[in-house]
Amino acid sequence: MDAIRTDRLTKTFGSLTAVDGLSLTVAEGEIFGLVGPDGAGKTTTMRLLTSIMEPTGGDAWVAGFHTVRDAERIKEHIGYMSQRFGLYPDLTVMENLDFYADIYDVPRKGRKEKAERLLAFSNLTPFRRRLAGNLSGGMKQKLGLACALVHTPKVLFLDEPTNGVDPVSRRDFWRILYQLLAQRVTIFVSTAYLDEAERTSRLALVHQGKLLACGPPDEVKQLMRGTILEVRADLPRRAAAVLREQMPGHSVGLFGDRVHVVSTEPDETVRQARSVLAAAGLAIDEIRPIEPALEDVFVSVLGKGTG
Numbered sequence: 001m002d003a004i005r006t007d008r009l010t011k012t013f014g015s016l017t018a019v020d021g022l023s024l025t026v027a028e029g030e031i032f033g034l035v036g037p038d039g040a041g042k043t044t045t046m047r048l049l050t051s052i053m054e055p056t057g058g059d060a061w062v063a064g065f066h067t068v069r070d071a072e073r074i075k076e077h078i079g080y081m082s083q084r085f086g087l088y089p090d091l092t093v094m095e096n097l098d099f100y101a102d103i104y105d106v107p108r109k110g111r112k113e114k115a116e117r118l119l120a121f122s123n124l125t126p127f128r129r130r131l132a133g134n135l136s137g138g139m140k141q142k143l144g145l146a147c148a149l150v151h152t153p154k155v156l157f158l159d160e161p162t163n164g165v166d167p168v169s170r171r172d173f174w175r176i177l178y179q180l181l182a183q184r185v186t187i188f189v190s191t192a193y194l195d196e197a198e199r200t201s202r203l204a205l206v207h208q209g210k211l212l213a214c215g216p217p218d219e220v221k222q223l224m225r226g227t228i229l230e231v232r233a234d235l236p237r238r239a240a241a242v243l244r245e246q247m248p249g250h251s252v253g254l255f256g257d258r259v260h261v262v263s264t265e266p267d268e269t270v271r272q273a274r275s276v277l278a279a280a281g282l283a284i285d286e287i288r289p290i291e292p293a294l295e296d297v298f299v300s301v302l303g304k305g306t307g
Helices: 042-049 071-077 093-103 111-121 137-148 167-181 217-221 236-246 266-279 294-302
Strands: 002-013 016-027 031-035 057-062 078-081 155-159 186-191 202-207 210-215 227-233 251-255 258-263 284-290
Touching (some): 002 042, 002 186, 016 042, 016 057, 016 186, 016 202, 016 210, 031 167, 042 155, 042 186, 071 078, 078 137, 093 137, 111 137, 137 167, 167 186, 202 294, 210 294, 227 266, 236 251, 236 258, 236 266, 251 294, 258 266, 258 294
Parallel strands (some): 031 186, 155 186
Antiparallel strands (some): 002 057, 202 210, 227 258, 251 258
16 A cells, blocks of 8 residues: 555645645655755645645545545654754753653553653663753754654654754764664655755655656656766856856756766767866866766756756
8 A cells, every 4th residue: 555645636825836736656664755946845745745734636645544534534643744843942852752742642651661762763862851942953853753753653754854954963864764664664755955865765856846757766867868077177156157158058057066067969068168168267177977966857857057
């Protein structure tokens, strides 16, 4: 049985279509990524699937229950960590866990043992008596995850859980998510970090409410047409601007201190790029073909450069 299934799921707000005919399935026990920039419809999709909001059209089922007709039943089987998860800063780590256990009607019998397992699982045991308001950003995210898991949900929804968290804490958070998969928990996670999306078993690429692509990360990368040329040059932002202006038929993206150019004729593109950058007085360290990343695919699918 699919853990999540949507059929032409749609949500409009006046003239704005936030989710536009979304149809997808998520298998039990997989980690599924909903990937896209701000305004892509990720949070609205999460709210529809968690029965916080009703759709304008279409249907969705989670853990076998319809999100509208069985809304109350769904809430018994899911955990949801929103972008602004409601931790109470004046309560300790343990008190927050106990509070959420009360909300979810977790039986008193065995509750202490479960809390201890969650603290150990999220590496929070040494901080059990610390006020939540005094935790670092990464530790707050781990506590939010522990609170979302306190009632042992079948499906876990995480809305951009690592947004604004430092890279080390992001890596630790994902390590914890992988441990959950071993317990057959289905994880539906949204992210704007495309490097994180590569850690999912499958992903849906969305933009302006529309589904652009769906499948394993390596399969989605196959949507990339042409060769990615990585340009290392002085003043990369300036180099990207020059390449966009002088080579309008190419997709050009800025990724950190590297410029990526998509080409169907790489040898000719290398020659042309060297020429226009030299004419602009920009020194070139290297131009070489590389394997595409999801960022490249996203730029390619949207048909415009980023940066």
